[in-house]
Amino acid sequence: MIQTAAPGEFTHRCAKVSFDSIYNITEDLRRGRFSVVKKCIKKDSSDEFFAAKIIKKRHLQQALNELRVFQLSCKHPNFIKLYQVFDLPTEAIFILEYAKQGDLQLILELEGYLEESQAIHITKQVxxxxxxxxxxxxxxxxxxxxxxxxxxxxxxxxxxxxDFGLSRILTNQCLLEISGTTDFLAPEVVNYEPLTYATDMWSMGVLIYVLVTGHTPFGGTTALNTQSNIAQCILDFPEDLFEKISKTCIDLIKNLIVRIPKHRITANVSLKHPWICSNEEILLKNSFDYENNDNDNNTLLSTINNNQYENNNN
Known part of the structure; x- marks a missing residue:
């Protein structure tokens, strides 16, 4: 794997000894399409845990993509850390920071959905x-x-x-991919159209919808049905799910789940949105009045920070 990368690109990460001489695997943590992640412990320590991500060499490109993002992400606190790489004949093993509390999906399965203050706390960091x-x-x-x-x-x-296996560095070349998790796919992925930064912003809108309701906005009975719903982009806010959700939350979702990519707000603009900048007291006072929300064009952006959003989207 290292040999297929640029000379010296990852050699500083590559271990000089065998994996088994340093670590013991204790249990499986998660399995994906390209890899499996296992919990491991250092042999010379009883309380130093790591996550070992094992990628088969037939998925070489995904491994190299991920390594290149890890090289960058070490500079930001909200990315999992890479400590070491074992470059083996048939697979690569990444030694990663271990998250002892698991992932957010586990919380959603236990609680169904998040309180808005909790959803804001998570969304802002993402x-x-x-x-x-x-x-x-x-x-x-x-x-x-x-x-x-x-x-x-x-x-x-x-x-x-x-999980940066699907991540891509944008260049001047047109990026076309059909990959990702069905419920979170943007229309341009489904339709095999060029991908941009806005593709992630669609997924952010779906994420917020899922966090505050426990439901996906376009979920169908099959993957193909879900993709068809996504392509049509008919966004609905059922009263039974949104009667207690704030107007500002719905407004942010509406400005992210937008069919035309260039019309979605960016990550930096989203961080300035009233919902992200709000607090629990404001949310309680600003509960969603479903009966007055029939006009989709009447969003908060017409009354709050209108000029700021328009300037950022031009």
Whole structure:
């Protein structure tokens, strides 16, 4: 693997000894399409845990993509850290920071959905991580609760974004991909159209929708049905799910889940949105009045920070 990269690109990460001489694997943590992640412990320590991500060499490109993002992401606190690489004949092993509290999907399965204050706490950190990636010409392409790791006890926790196997560095070349998790795919992915930073922002809108309701906005009975719903982009806010959700939350979702990519707000603009900047007291006073929300064009952006948003989107 190292030999296929640029000379010396990853050699400083590559271990000089065997994996088995340093670590013992204790249990499986997660399995993906390109890799498996196992919990491991250092043999000379009883309480120093790591996550070993094992990638088969047939998925070489995904491994190299991920390594290049790890080289960059070490500069930001909301990304999982890479410590070491074992370059073996048939596979590569990445030694990663271990998230002892698991991922955000586990919380959603236990609680169903998050309180808005909790969702804001999570979303703000994810947006900061995504903004950093975009500023460095990287799109993540797989933003979802399973890839948001919890570093401390819930709910007062720092989160870290992980899994860069699908991430891409944007160049002048047209990027076309059909990959990702179905419920979080943007229309341009489904339709095999060029991908941009806005592709991640669609996924951020879906993420917020999922966090505050426990439901996906376009979920169908099959993957093909879900993709068809995404392509049509008919965004609905059912009263039974949104009667207690704030107007500002719905407004942010509406400005992210937009069919035309260039009309979605950016990560940096999202971080300035009233919902991200709000607090629990404001949210309680600003509960969503569903009956007065029939006009989709009447969003908060017409009354709050209108000039700021328009200037940032030009």
């Amino acid at each position: 947006l900061e991580a995504v903004a950093f990636l975009h500023e460095n010409k990287v799109i993540h392409l797989d933003i979802k609760p399973q890839n948001i790791l919890l570093m401390e006890k819930w709910p007062s926790t720092e989160i870290k974004l992980c």
